[in-house]
Amino acid sequence: MRVGLFLTCVNDTLYPRTGQATVALLERLGCDVDFPLAQTCCGQMHWNTGYGRQVEPMVRGFAETFAGYDAVVTPSGSCGAMIRDNHPRAAARSGDAALADAVAAVVPKVHELSEFLVDVLGVTDVGAYFPHRVAYHPTCHSLRLMRLGDRPTALLRNVRGLELVDLPGAEECCGFGGTFAVKNPDVSAAMGADKIRNAEAAGAEVLCAADNSCLMHLGGMLTRRQGAVRTLHLAEILAATEADPGGLTWAGVRNGARG
Amino acid sequence: MSAVPLGMPSFPDAAREATRNPTLRRNLRHATHTIRDRRAAAVAELDDWAELRAAGAAIKDRTLRHLDTYLEQAEAAVVAAGGHVHWAADAAEANRIVTDLVRATGETEVVKVKSMATQEIGLNEALAEAGITAYETDLAELIVQLGDDRPSHILVPAIHRNRTEIRDIFRDAMGEWGIPAPDGMSDDPRELAEAARLHLREKFLRAKVGVSGANFLVAETGTLVVVESEGNGRMCLTLPETLISVVGIEKVVPTWRDLEVFLQLLPRSSTAERMNPYTSTWTGVTDGDGPRAFHLVLLDNGRTSILADEVGRQTLRCIRCSACLNVCPVYERAGGHAYGSVYPGPIGAILTPQLRGTGSAVDASLPYASTLCGACYDVCPVAIDIPEVLVHLREKVTAQRGHVIERSALRAAAWAMRDPKRYTALQRAAAAGTRALHPRRLPLPGWGKAWTDTRDLPAVPKESFRTWWQRRDTSGGTK
Known part of the structure; x- marks a missing residue:
């Protein structure tokens, strides 16, 4: 199966290790993975901040770039939801019927990573090894827009050595919310502090999610407070194996690409 | 109102x-x-x-x-x-x-x-x-x-x-x-x-x-x-x-x-x-x-004017149950008075700006008083897609005067995102720029300070994914 990886601009720029982990994982499961260099951004920041009229070129670019793949996989529930829910709306608004058709053709092929693994590849045991106590934060867009349900935790439960701990208040927003984090910084920080307190109370070593943008907010708070919990994207846990627990083979550490 | x-x-x-x-x-x-x-x-x-x-x-x-x-x-x-x-x-x-x-x-x-x-x-x-x-x-x-x-x-x-x-x-x-x-x-x-x-x-x-x-x-x-x-x-x-x-x-x-x-x-x-x-x-x-x-x-x-708005009109389904307030993480921390209206919480954030317009400071800020987490939509007994209406109202706010810096920055970003070459150049510039800013605090007012008052900026890696991918591609990699 020829899989186009839509990594997202945040991961491409700030979290290359998540991309490397996704590639390693999908190749281990027999996928032919390609990262088309023409990809940029899904347009979510513009759309959600009130600049929806500026996203049409990004929507067009996405539809053109990923038209030729059997499946499109993205390690972001949030960007996946932007594409699935809002690219059709943006295309409809453009009045360009050809664009609407192109978007309608590509959208059903787009899957968030855990969705792709469980629903398309039909696996919940991906052969991973990660001997740590992990709390899973089901980010809002993964939970309520993509409706990932128990797919991510089903995958985590099958990771050898991993102890999945219950996160109190798991379904509550972490307070990131894109530009909300800077437009309402006090409420955002209050929500983030509660999420971190819950992760600590759960005794987690690692706070895991399917969205690095939320983890950027929580991780930034954790490093500021020098907290004991660290954040990690789901893909990086699923890519780790007994033979290579640190991801040395797939992360291409030659140039220090560690995120 | x-x-x-x-x-x-x-x-x-x-x-x-x-x-x-x-x-x-x-x-x-x-x-x-x-x-x-x-x-x-x-x-x-x-x-x-x-x-x-x-x-x-x-x-x-x-x-x-x-x-x-x-x-x-x-x-x-x-x-x-x-x-x-x-x-x-x-x-x-x-x-x-x-x-x-x-x-x-x-x-x-x-x-x-x-x-x-x-x-x-x-x-x-x-x-x-x-x-x-x-x-x-x-x-x-x-x-x-x-x-x-x-x-x-x-x-x-x-x-x-x-x-x-x-x-x-x-x-x-x-x-x-x-x-x-x-x-x-x-x-x-x-x-x-x-x-x-x-x-x-x-x-x-x-x-x-x-x-x-x-x-x-x-x-x-x-x-x-x-x-x-x-x-x-x-x-x-x-x-x-x-x-x-x-x-x-x-x-x-x-x-x-x-x-x-x-x-x-x-x-x-x-x-x-x-x-x-x-x-x-x-x-x-x-x-x-x-x-x-x-x-x-x-x-x-x-x-009547809400009714004339094709996206906003779903607001009029509201039966004032307040389930959206009780489930809202922003309401829970900001309290009802912050909404500056008798209608607080998520429903207030969409109803008040439609009833009063978005001319005042509080009314223009209400559509942004949400992380778009979607909890309100899930519990709404008449299925008002509050996040959808919030985003719709944000577009009305950004169409007003002001927001000069924000609008320019987002327009520049949109221009860059339109073209992979420009995007890559912006990515390199951002990486070079923010790496120099450590120890991860930005003193100037605006979005940078708002972020770094409580959070470190993420460490920017030397190599973006796409650079790594191209390197791996040309060296044969593990593919």
Whole structure:
């Protein structure tokens, strides 16, 4: 199966290790993975901040770039939801019927990573090894827009050595919310502090999610407070194996690409 | 809608104060989590909740499509039953109508049923200017009125108060308004309720005029419906000689069969009850039973213009259950007052800017008072896609004057994202720029400082994924 990886601009720029982990994982499961260099951004920041009229070129670019793949996989529930829910709306608004058709053709092929693994590849045991106590934060867009349900935790439960701990208040927003984090910084920080307190109370070593943008907010708070919990994207846990627990083979550490 | 409160700060500024008030945070957290969990349990009991919710949305949408027809049908039915119907285009007209009606009775005081519409138009203040005292009789509204406070929740207006604060308010203010609180009253809920009962009973028995809103107006019979938990509403609706009800035009439902759907959706969503405790219905006037004169004031006050907005009109489905407030993580931390309106929380963040426009600082900030987490949409019993309307209103705000820096920055980003080469160049520049900024704090005002006041900036890796990918591609990699 020829899989186009839509990594997202945040991961491409700030979290290359998540991309490397996704590639390693999908190749281990027999996928032919390609990262088309023409990809940029899904347009979510513009759309959600009130600049929806500026996203049409990004929507067009996405539809053109990923038209030729059997499946499109993205390690972001949030960007996946932007594409699935809002690219059709943006295309409809453009009045360009050809664009609407192109978007309608590509959208059903787009899957968030855990969705792709469980629903398309039909696996919940991906052969991973990660001997740590992990709390899973089901980010809002993964939970309520993509409706990932128990797919991510089903995958985590099958990771050898991993102890999945219950996160109190798991379904509550972490307070990131894109530009909300800077437009309402006090409420955002209050929500983030509660999420971190819950992760600590759960005794987690690692706070895991399917969205690095939320983890950027929580991780930034954790490093500021020098907290004991660290954040990690789901893909990086699923890519780790007994033979290579640190991801040395797939992360291409030659140039220090560690995120 | 009545004007923005004088000197009302923008949402982020008001919310900042709330996040630093530990008593408020504790009161709100306790109250919202309790009712949130109870609602979830009450809804989970019904295996046809999704169908009920869809039916509620569909009935409201159909009614709104033919709103003129149903309103005229309701008017004719109310008149046929001996009531009077008045049409008010805005808050000023509604206040004038009610004031004139009270004056015509010769009375200088009225008792009130809890009502969002009369809060929205600032009726109590308008009556006070005319020398008429309005007594709130809902327990929570009484607490707000005696405390010279503002409501902070649609269903539980005094949610920001704990019982000790309520005891102090009763002790200090009840005497000024009527029967004082008993000496030595503790903060035990039963003692507080008893004090309120004694205080209010005297008002009920004395008042000649009652003022209410309504949860529903059934068009086929012209019947008004008030749904409440305390019984105080029924006192106000039955004891006075004159009853005046101010009702938003979106409250109409075509038939009793339609009402049945909402009488299932509303109690479970708002108070987590299977059935509402006090459901009062009345149709015009009845000889020897209840008020001898009934006036219905139908209120537009911006609703028609909401109806004209294809995305925004779903807001008019709202049945004021307040489930969205109870589940909202932003409301829980910011409190209701930060929304600068009688409609706080997620529904307020979309309703207030549509009723008042987005001209003031607080109204322009309300569409941004959300992380778009979607919890409000999930619990809404009439499926209002609040996040969708928030984003729609954000587009209206960004189309206004101002936002120069933000608009320029986002336009530049959009320009870059249009072309992979530009995007890559921007990516390199950003990486080089932010790497130099460590130790991860930005001192200048704006988004950078807002982020780094509480959070480190992420460490920017030397190599982006795409650079790694190209390197791997050309070196043969593991592919």
